[in-house]
Structures are given as C-alpha cells and as structure tokens.
Amino acid sequence: xxxxxxxxxxxxxxxxxxxxxxxxxxxxxxxxxxxxxxxxxxxxxxxxxxxxxxxxxxxxxxxxxxxxxxxxxxxxxxxxxxxxxxxxxxxxxxxxxxxxxxxxxxxxxxxxxxxxxxxxxxxxxxxxxxxxxxxxxxxxxxxxxxxxxxxxxxxxxxxxxxxxxxxxxxxxxxxxxxxxxxxxxxxxxxxxxxxxxxxxxxxxxx
Amino acid sequence: xxxxxxxxxxxxxxxxxxxxxxxxxxxxxxxxxxxxxxxxxxxxxxxxxxxxxxxxxxxxxxxxxxxxxxxxxxxxxxxxxxxxxxxxxxxxxxxxxxxxxxxxxxxxxxxxxxxxxxxxxxxxxxxxxxxxxxxxxxxxxxxxxxxxxxxxxxxxxxxxxxxxxxxxxxxxxxxxxxxxxxxxxxxxxxxxxxxxxxxxxx
Numbered sequence: 001x002x003x004x005x006x007x008x009x010x011x012x013x014x015x016x017x018x019x020x021x022x023x024x025x026x027x028x029x030x031x032x033x034x035x036x037x038x039x040x041x042x043x044x045x046x047x048x049x050x051x052x053x054x055x056x057x058x059x060x061x062x063x064x065x066x067x068x069x070x071x072x073x074x075x076x077x078x079x080x081x082x083x084x085x086x087x088x089x090x091x092x093x094x095x096x097x098x099x100x101x102x103x104x105x106x107x108x109x110x111x112x113x114x115x116x117x118x119x120x121x122x123x124x125x126x127x128x129x130x131x132x133x134x135x136x137x138x139x140x141x142x143x144x145x146x147x148x149x150x151x152x153x154x155x156x157x158x159x160x161x162x163x164x165x166x167x168x169x170x171x172x173x174x175x176x177x178x179x180x181x182x183x184x185x186x187x188x189x190x191x192x193x194x195x196x197x198x199x200x201x202x203x204x205x206x
Numbered sequence: 207x208x209x210x211x212x213x214x215x216x217x218x219x220x221x222x223x224x225x226x227x228x229x230x231x232x233x234x235x236x237x238x239x240x241x242x243x244x245x246x247x248x249x250x251x252x253x254x255x256x257x258x259x260x261x262x263x264x265x266x267x268x269x270x271x272x273x274x275x276x277x278x279x280x281x282x283x284x285x286x287x288x289x290x291x292x293x294x295x296x297x298x299x300x301x302x303x304x305x306x307x308x309x310x311x312x313x314x315x316x317x318x319x320x321x322x323x324x325x326x327x328x329x330x331x332x333x334x335x336x337x338x339x340x341x342x343x344x345x346x347x348x349x350x351x352x353x354x355x356x357x358x359x360x361x362x363x364x365x366x367x368x369x370x371x372x373x374x375x376x377x378x379x380x381x382x383x384x385x386x387x388x389x390x391x392x393x394x395x396x397x398x399x400x401x402x403x404x405x406x407x408x
Contacts, residue, residue: 040335069220077221085228089235096239099246103330160335178336 014125014133018141024117025148025190026197031117035152036186038108042165045153047101049146051090051109056118057138058086063126064134070127079122080113087112117145148193155189156180251300251313254327258315259296261287267297268400274392276304284397286406287315294318294406299397300329303389306381308332310341312389316355320398320407323390325351338382346383349373355394358387 024030031052038048062082063070070078091109094102102109112118121141126134154164160180162170179185255264267286272279280302287295296318302311310331315324326347333339340346345366352369360383364374375383401407 066220066224071217071220074218074221078224081221081224081228085231088232092232092235092239092243096242096246099243099250106332181335 011133011136014129014136015140018137018144019147020144022141023144023148023197024120024141025145025152026194027201028120029194030120031115031145032190033111033115034108035149035190036183038105039149039153039156039186039189040160040181041104041157042150042153044101044104045149046146046165047094047098048105048108049142049149051087051094052112052115052117052145053139053142054090055083055086055112056121056142057135059083059118059122060126060134060138061131063122064129064131067127067129075123075127076119079119079127083118083122084113117141152186152189152193155193156185160185251329254313254329255285255287255298255315258298258313258325258327259287261295262290263288264298267406268404271299271396271400273299273301273396275302276388284400296324297397297401297406299393301389301393303385303392305331305333305385306338306379307334310382310385310389312386314390314393316394316397318407320355320401323350323353323355326390333382334379337376337379340376340379341382341386346373346376346386350390355398357391357394360384360387 018024020027022028025032025035034048034052039045059079059082063079066078087110090112091102094105094109121137125137129137158164158169159177161176162168162174177185180189252264255261264285264287266283268284270281271284273282282300284297284299286297289295296315297320298313298315300311300313302309304310308331310333311329313327313329315326316322317324328342331339331341333341349366349369350373353373354371356371358371358373360375360380361372362375362380364372366374373383373387398407
C-alpha cells in the first residue's frame with residue numbers, strides 16, 4: 001500500500017500522485033474489476049480508461065463544488081448520485097458513437113458506478129479540496145488507472161494474438177497463448193505486475 | 207407537521223436539487239443520442255442480415271412469432287429477403303439460447319423454400335475465447351451453410367466438410383456446440399409452421 005494518501009492542496013502532487021505513488025491498480029489495489037475483465041485487448045482497455053477519467057474528473061469537480069453544502073449523513077448518497085449520473089452519460093455516449101466498444105465492454109461501463117477508485121477519490125480528495133485540485137486529482141488518478149489497464153492489456157493482447165492495438169507485432173511463427181485471453185491470463189499478468197511494482201517500491205535494506 | 211417538513215427540506219434540499227439536475231442531464235443526453243443508438247442497433251442487424259443474404263430489402267414476413275427456447279418461448283420476427291425484382295431470396299430470423307458463458311443470440315437464414323440453411327451470424331455471445339467463440343469462425347459456421355433445414359445431431363468426430371444433418375462439435379467446447387445445435391433445432395419447426403400458415407412456403 002502507498003504510505004500516504006493525497007489530500008494536500010499541492011497541484012503538482014494532485015496531478016502526479018495517481019500515476020505511480022497512489023496508482024489505483026498497482027499500488028492501492030482498488031478498482032480491480034476492470035483490470036481483470038476488460039484487458040483482453042488494448043482498445044477496449046483504453047476506452048474503459050477514458051470513461052473512468054471522464055467520470056472521475058466530472059464527479060470530483062461537482063463534489064468539490066458542493067463540498068461545503070454536504071451533510072455528513074448524506075455525503076455517500078451524493079457521491080453515488082453524481083457518479084451514477086456521469087457514468088450513465090458515458091455509457092450513452094459509447095452506445096451512440098462507439099457501439100463496437102460499448103458491446104465489447106458490456107456491463108463493465110455501467111459498473112464504473114461501483115468502482116471504488118471514484119468514490120475513494122471523492123472521499124479522500126474532492127470533498128476536502130478546491131475544484132482545481134479535484135480536477136487535477138481526477139486526471140492523475142484516472143490516467144494512472146488507464147496506464148495500468150493499457151500495460152496489462154498490451155501484454156495480454158501481445159501474447160494472446162501477437163498483436164498490439166490490432167497491429168501485428170509478433171513474427172509469423174509466433175504461437176498464440178490462448179490462456180492469456182481467459183481470466184487466468186488476467187490474474188497471472190496482474191499478479192506479476194503487482195509483484196514487480198512491489199519489488200521496485202520495496203524499502204532498501206542496509 | 208410543518209416543522210417536520212421544514213427539517214426534511216433543510217436536510218435534503220441539496221439531494222433533491224442534485225437529483226433533479228442530474229436527472230435532467232441524463233434526459234438531455236438520452237434525448238440527443240437515442241436516435242443514433244437506435245440507428246446503430248438496426249444498422250448492425252441489417253448489416254448482419256445482408257451478410258447472410260445479399261438482398262435489396264428485408265420485409266417483415268411474420269411478426270411476434272413464438273419460438274421455443276431454454277426458458278419458455280421468445281418472440282421474434284421473421285424477415286423476408288427480397289431482391290430488386292421482388293423475388294424472395296430467403297428468410298431470416300433472430301433467435302437465442304443458453305450457451306456456456308451467457309446467452310447466444312443468432313441471426314439464422316434459410317432459403318426461399320425453407321429447405322436449406324443459408325448460414326448464421328452471431329449477434330451476441332460471451333463464449334470462452336479460443337474455444338466456444340469459434341462458433342464465429344468458418345470451421346463451425348460453414349457446416350450449416352447448405353445444410354438441410356431439419357433436425358441436427360451433434361457428433362464429436364466426423365468430417366466438418368460434409369454438409370448434412372450431422373454437426374461436428376468444436377473440440378473443447380461441447381456445451382457451446384450443443385447449445386448451437388439446440389438453438390437451430392428448437393427454432394426451425396416454429397419458423398416452418400409460421401411460414402406455411404402464411405402461405406409463404408408449401
């Protein structure tokens with residue numbers, strides 16, 4: 001786990017913390033459903049990442065604007081309400097303008113509503129920070145999540161089909177690993193990447 | 207009573223206002239994009255239908271036909287594929303059944319006499335990648351092209367190139383293969399009966 005949660009009104013920190021130090025997937029291990037479910041290929045992973053960035057930025061902005069009006073016992077309801085509204089808009093947009101991606105992602109776009117990254121950032125940052133910090137935090141955390149999805153999807157797509165974002169990369173003799181397209185491929189790849197992140201960030205022994 | 211209402215409003219005015227505004231935002235987005243969403247849906251089905259029978263137009267031949275499925279009956283429409291001269295090239299219908307991962311939804315095409323299948327397209331499925339999702343591939347789907355529109359039997363070993371009533375299962379995906387054969391077997395009787403009742407086939 002990360003050793004500090006970003007709540008300070010430091011603009012640079014708000015933007016960059018989510019990329020690595022508080023990366024939701026590799027460091028905080030939250031919102032783990034999409035990394036396992038939608039990373040069979042890079043394009044759907046990128047689409048999911050962009051949807052999460054949109055929802056994070058919009059919900060963070062709205063929650064930050066109303067933070068002084070929030071009653072403690074209605075706080076979570078207000079978070080859920082704003083998140084659900086923006087997820088519904090994102091889902092409708094995909095259905096209208098990216099129907100293929102909408103079909104591939106299926107129920108995982110509406111499920112962004114229950115993605116704990118968004119409610120976590122609303123609680124940890126947006127409800128306590130000004131609008132600009134909240135927007136930068138949304139961009140940072142969303143981008144960190146998107147990068148994690150793309151890394152995971154890139155490895156899985158490359159090994160499962162020899163392609164990266166539908167572009168053939170591997171030589172002709174490459175034998176595809178069908179298992180990488182299945183859930184087992186997601187669990188193994190994610191586990192290895194989290195382990196790798198833990199090794200990089202482990203405190204050095206004397 | 208009034209004090210209770212006042213307390214309620216003091217506590218929840220923001221929630222009520224936000225609900226109204228977010229509801230309005232969704233309503234605006236839905237109204238603006240709904241025609242495009244509908245266009246995408248019908249466009250996809252039409253493209254798939256055209257991929258099976260290259261017709262000039264598709265007309266509804268029978269509406270709300272009851273087709274048996276795993277969970278009772280499903281209602282579907284049977285479409286008549288017509289060329290420029292008005293000749294009937296075949297019929298197509300959408301049907302579904304339970305697969306291994308989820309529901310398998312198919313568009314099935316039969317010839318004008320409803321004697322032979324012209325093929326199928328997978329409208330939606332969530333079968334196992336590398337195994338069950340091979341129903342979208344040529345090896346499995348070509349077994350149905352030109353096959354008699356009668357009951358199929360599933361075999362584990364056989365020649366996939368032979369076009370007959372025996373369908374060779376996908377190796378490692380017996381449940382999906384069985385589901386596919388069941389979808390065809392359950393629907394064809396109702397489709398033939400309906401078309402015969404309408405006087406469209408003998």
